[in-house]
Amino acid sequence: MTTDTAQPHVFDATTANFEADVLRRSIETPVLVDFWAEWCGPCKQLGPILEKLAGEYNGAFVLAKVDVDKEQELAAAFQVRSIPTVFLVKGGQLADGFPGALPEGQLREFLKHHGIEPAASTAQDAVEVASAPLDPHAEVVRLRGEVAATPDDDNLKLDLALALLKTGAVREAEQLLDALPANLAHDDRAVRARSRLGFAALLDNAPAPEVLEAAIASNPDDLRARHLLGVQRIVAGDSQAGLEQFLEMLRRDRNFDDGLPRKSLIDAFRIIEDEDLVGAYRRRMSSLLF
Structure with missing residues (x-):
């Protein structure tokens, strides 16, 4: 595993450049230091994830790769006893760290805990993505x-x-x-995907979305059609549209099919990653229930 020099936010750290490229640089930009080796299996799992996040976060942090076989002095200075081991350097000082290959979801939580969030490359890029x-x-x-x-x-x-x-x-x-x-x-993404599979299983032999929309237009109280349409929207990634269908089910008949409207909302909350959206619909659900 070698560092891709085409990646602007990933570089090889050595004893010679460590003070300038890691310690001094961390005063302005957090630096994640990854101690790894070519022969290390878990390193080969963790390294690509870290490099992917460095690119995705677009300069919110930089990734310094330290090959422990080539940089034994650095490994000894950080008292690295096993690899992979990752340290976070902020403000010129060691801020935190962890041993082992964490899954991507936990890595994102680690970064978020230290106030590191993805940065848009430019305002125009952000507009285009939106x-x-x-x-x-x-x-x-x-x-x-x-x-x-x-x-x-x-x-x-x-x-x-x-x-x-x-x-x-x-x-x-x-x-x-x-x-x-x-x-x-x-x-976290795999866990949510499993939950989406549970939703998707409900769609076996379900009518097409346009058929369900027509059924609802002709009979707004067709809660079965609303449920299936809501599930389809959630599975397709249109979370707000799906939640609207479930919330309307709750408004029209909270006891439908043994409490299906409330259950559908709660199941959807487990899947949807947008915490602000989930929070808003939790409040709307509570206002209808209580």
Whole structure:
């Protein structure tokens, strides 16, 4: 595993450059220091995830890679006893760290705990991302190509499984999730994907969305159609539209099908990653119930 010099936020740290590129640089930008080695299996799992996050966070932190075989003095200075070991350097000082290969979800939580959030590359990029959501079918095609090029990258397979779920390809997504290694099976994204599979299973032989919309238009009290449409919207990634259907079910008949409206909302809250959206709909659900 070698550092890709094309990645602007990832570099090799050495004894010679450590003071300037890690300690002094950390005064302005947090530096994540990854101690690794070529022969280390867990390092090969963790390294690509860290590099992916460094690119995604776009300068909110930088990743310094330390090959312990080549930089034994640095490893000794940090008292590294096992690899991989990761340290966070902020303000010129050691702030935190952890041993072992954490899953991506926990790495994101670690960064968030220290106030490190993804940074948009430019204001224009942020506008473009907001105004041009990804086509899930195009994303599946792109990810299939990347998986074919790097078949050992399990993170790409997880990304592909999530994209497949949004297109309704439930069986293939489930097969990919079942094949994930243990360290990724408990990743937050994989857990949410499993929950989405439970939702998706409800859609076997379900009518198309336009059919359900027509049924609701002709009979707004058709709560079965509302439920299926809400599930379809959630699985497809349109969380707000799905929550609106479940909330309307609750408003019209909270006791429908043994409390299905409330249960559907709670299940959806476990899947949806947007905490602000979940919080808003929790409050709206509570106002209807209490």
